[in-house]
Amino acid sequence: MKLDELASAPLSGPSIASQTEAEAISSRRNLLGSIVRYILYALLIFIFIVPFLWMLFGSLRNEAEIFAYLYPFSWKTIFPIEWTLESYLDIFGISQEGMNAGLNFQRFLLNSFLVSAAVVLSSLVFNTMAAYFFARLKFPFKNVLLLFVIATMLVPFQATIVPLYIVVSALHMNNSFAGLVFPWYASPFVIFALMQFMQDIPFDLDEAAIIDGASYFQILRKIIVPLSMTGIITMALLEFQFVWNLFYWPLIVINNPKLQMIQVAIATQTTQTQTFWGRTFAGSVVASLPVIILFLALQKYYVQGVAVTGMKG
Amino acid sequence: MANAAVASVSSPGLWPRIWNSKNRGYFVAFLFVLPALINFFIFRYLPILAALRASFWQYSLLGGYGNFNGFTHYVNMWNDPLFWKSMTVTVLFAVMKVPLQVMLSLILAVFLAREDRLTGIVRGVVFIPVVTSVVVVSILWSMMYHSQLGLINSFLSLFGIPPQTFLTNPNRALPAVTAMMIWKEVGFSMIILMAGLKGIPVIYREAAIVDGATPLQIFFRITLPLLKRVIMFVVVTQTIFSFQVFVPIYTMTRGGPLDSTKVIVYYIYQYGFRFQDMGYASAMSIVTLLLLLIISAIQMRVFRSDVEY
Numbered sequence: 001m002k003l004d005e006l007a008s009a010p011l012s013g014p015s016i017a018s019q020t021e022a023e024a025i026s027s028r029r030n031l032l033g034s035i036v037r038y039i040l041y042a043l044l045i046f047i048f049i050v051p052f053l054w055m056l057f058g059s060l061r062n063e064a065e066i067f068a069y070l071y072p073f074s075w076k077t078i079f080p081i082e083w084t085l086e087s088y089l090d091i092f093g094i095s096q097e098g099m100n101a102g103l104n105f106q107r108f109l110l111n112s113f114l115v116s117a118a119v120v121l122s123s124l125v126f127n128t129m130a131a132y133f134f135a136r137l138k139f140p141f142k143n144v145l146l147l148f149v150i151a152t153m154l155v156p157f158q159a160t161i162v163p164l165y166i167v168v169s170a171l172h173m174n175n176s177f178a179g180l181v182f183p184w185y186a187s188p189f190v191i192f193a194l195m196q197f198m199q200d201i202p203f204d205l206d207e208a209a210i211i212d213g214a215s216y217f218q219i220l221r222k223i224i225v226p227l228s229m230t231g232i233i234t235m236a237l238l239e240f241q242f243v244w245n246l247f248y249w250p251l252i253v254i255n256n257p258k259l260q261m262i263q264v265a266i267a268t269q270t271t272q273t274q275t276f277w278g279r280t281f282a283g284s285v286v287a288s289l290p291v292i293i294l295f296l297a298l299q300k301y302y303v304q305g306v307a308v309t310g311m312k313g
Numbered sequence: 314m315a316n317a318a319v320a321s322v323s324s325p326g327l328w329p330r331i332w333n334s335k336n337r338g339y340f341v342a343f344l345f346v347l348p349a350l351i352n353f354f355i356f357r358y359l360p361i362l363a364a365l366r367a368s369f370w371q372y373s374l375l376g377g378y379g380n381f382n383g384f385t386h387y388v389n390m391w392n393d394p395l396f397w398k399s400m401t402v403t404v405l406f407a408v409m410k411v412p413l414q415v416m417l418s419l420i421l422a423v424f425l426a427r428e429d430r431l432t433g434i435v436r437g438v439v440f441i442p443v444v445t446s447v448v449v450v451s452i453l454w455s456m457m458y459h460s461q462l463g464l465i466n467s468f469l470s471l472f473g474i475p476p477q478t479f480l481t482n483p484n485r486a487l488p489a490v491t492a493m494m495i496w497k498e499v500g501f502s503m504i505i506l507m508a509g510l511k512g513i514p515v516i517y518r519e520a521a522i523v524d525g526a527t528p529l530q531i532f533f534r535i536t537l538p539l540l541k542r543v544i545m546f547v548v549v550t551q552t553i554f555s556f557q558v559f560v561p562i563y564t565m566t567r568g569g570p571l572d573s574t575k576v577i578v579y580y581i582y583q584y585g586f587r588f589q590d591m592g593y594a595s596a597m598s599i600v601t602l603l604l605l606l607i608i609s610a611i612q613m614r615v616f617r618s619d620v621e622y
Contacts (some may be wrong), residue, residue, distance in 0.1 A: 044421075048442065049438055049441070050464075051457060052445075052453075054453075070464075071467060072467075073468050077467055098581065129346070129349070130346045131349070133342055133343075133345040134347040139339055141341065153359065153360070155357050157557065159557045159598055159605065160360055161581075163358060163360035163364035163595060165585070166591065166595070167359050170363070174326055183352075185352055186349040186352035186353065191349060215341075216621065245445075247447065247563075263449075264451070266448060267452065284452055291446070293494075295441070295444040299437055306443075306501065307505060
C-alpha cells in the first residue's frame with residue numbers, strides 16, 4: 001500500500017458495502033466543494049487585488065479619465081483606455097507641471113534607500129552579534145541581560161514616539177540621517193528570532209573551532225553566520241520593509257524636506273494643497289513597488305519570518 | 314609578557330587575578346552584545362525615563378523645561394474630556410478590529426491551508442496589503458471611500474445603492490478606518506495562525522476522522538483548543554497594535570469628523586507637536602504605556618493555555 005493511499009483510507013469511511021454509491025456522493029460533493037472554493041478564491045482575489053489595480057492603472061491614465069468611467073462600474077472604471085506616463089513625469093519633476101509644482105520624488109526615494117540600507121546593514125551586524133552572544137557564549141547573569149532585551153519588546157513603539165523624540169533631540173540627532181538610523185540599529189525581535197536559528201547549530205562545531213584556536217569573532221563569521229543564513233536573510237527583509245514603510249518617526253524627526261523619506265513625502269506632497277489623483281497614485285506605486293517586488297520574489301522567507309517573530313516588519 | 318608570567322606565578326596581584334583567561338573570555342563576549350544594549354538603553358529605556366520626568370514639568374520643544382508641575386498634567390488629564398473621548402475611540406477601534414480580524418484570519422488560515430499552486434497564489438494576494446505601507450493603503454482607501462469619486466460607491470452603484478459618505482460621516486468614519494485596517498492586516502495574522510496550524514500533529518485529526526468526527530467537530534474540538542496559545546499571541550499583539558493606531562488617522566481623517574476618530578496616539582501627537590506641550594504629551598504617553606502593559610498582562614492570564622502537545 002502506498003503512503004498516500006494509507007493516509008486517505010480513513011476518509012472513505014466505514015461504508016464498505018455501498019462503495020460505489022458512496023464514491024459517487026463524495027465525488028459530487030468534491031465537485032461542489034471545489035466550485036465553492038474557486039468562487040471564494042475569486043472573491044478574495046477581487047477584494048485584495050482590485051484596490052491595487054485601481055491604483056496602478058490609475059497612475060497610467062489621464063486625471064480626467066480616472067473619474068470619467070466611475071458610473072456605471074465596469075472594466076473601464078479600472079482599466080485605462082488611453083495609457084500615459086504623465087503622472088510619473090510629474091512626480092519626478094520631468095514634465096513642466098511637475099517642475100512647477102517642485103516635485104522631486106527621486107530625492108525621497110534615494111533618502112529612503114539610504115536610510116533603509118544603513119539600518120539593514122548595521123542592524124544585521126549588531127543583532128547577529130547580540131544573538132550570537134545570547135545563543136552561544138558563556139557569560140555570568142546572561143539571563144538578566146536577556147530579560148533587559150526582551151522587556152523592550154513590551155515598549156509600544158508608536159505610543160512612545162514623543163518620549164523617543166525628546167531623547168533624540170536632546171542628542172541633537174533630530175533633522176538628520178543619524179536620527180533616522182540610530183534608533184533602529186538593534187531590535188529585540190530580530191535578536192530573539194536569530195537566537196532561534198542559532199540554537200539549532202550543534203555546539204561541537206564551536207568547541208572544535210575553539211580548540212583550533214579560533215576567536216569568537218572567527219567562529220561567528222566562519223561557522224554561525226553561514227549556517228544561519230536563512231534567518232539572516234529573513235530578518236534583513238523584514239527590517240527593510242519596516243524601515244522603508246516608516247512614517248510616524250520620519251514625520252516628526254525630519255523638518256528639512258530634502259531629508260524626508262518617501263512615505264512621508266507621498267502623504268504630504270501629493271495630498272496637501274490640491275489633490276492630483278494621478279500623481280498620488282503614481283507616488284503610491286513608486287513607494288510600494290520595492291517592498292511588493294521583494295515580497296513576491298522572496299515570499300517564502302517573508303512568511304517564515306513573520307511566523308517566527310510575529311513581527312510586522 | 315615574561316614579566317606578567319613571572320608576576321602571576323610568584324605573587325599573584327589583584328589585576329592578573331581579575332584579568333584571567335576566563336574573565337577575558339567574558340569581556341570579549343560582552344563586547345558582542347554591548348552595541349545592542351547601548352541601543353536599548355538609549356532608545357527604549359531612556360525615553361521612558363525622560364517622559365516620566367517631562368510629565369512632572371512644564372516642558373515644550375521650543376521653551377525647554379519650565380516650572381515643576383507635580384501631578385498637574387495627570388490631574389488635567391483626568392479632567393480632560395478629549396482625553397477620555399480619545400481613549401473611548403481607541404478602545405472602540407480595538408474592540409471592533411481585534412475580534413473580527415482574528416475570526417476572519419482564522420477562517421482564512423483553515424481555508425487557505427492547502428498546498429497547491431492556486432491556493433499559494435491566493436495566500437500571496439491576501440498578504441500583499443501587509444507588506445504595503447500603512448500610508449499607501451490609507452491614501453488609497455481614502456480615495457476609495459470618497460463620496461463622489463470613490464471606487465466603493467462606484468461598485469455599490471452596481472447594486473442600485475446610492476452614493477454613501479464614509480470618512481466625512483461621524484458615525485461611519487471609525488468603522489470605515491477599522492474595515493480598512495482589517496483588510497490590511499488580516500493576512501498578517503493569517504500567516505501566524507497558519508504556522509500554528511502546521512504545528513498541530515496530523516495524528517489528532519486523523520484519529521478524529523477514524524472516530525467519525527465531522528469537519529466542524531474537528532475544528533471546534535481539536536484544532537481550536539490546540540491553537541489557543543497561537544490565537545492568544547495574535548489577540549495580544551493585535552490589541553497592542555490597535556491601541557497604537559496613528560498613521561491611518563493622520564492620513565485619512567485627522568481625528569475628525571467631530572473627534573469621532575481621534576485615537577489616543579493622534580491626540581498625543583497633537584499635544585506634543587502641534588500645541589507644543591511635551592509635558593502633557595509625555596504624561597499621556599506614560600499612561601498609555603502603563604495601560605498597554607496592564608492589558609497585555611490581563612490577556613496573557615485570561616488566555617493562558619492548559620493544553621500541551
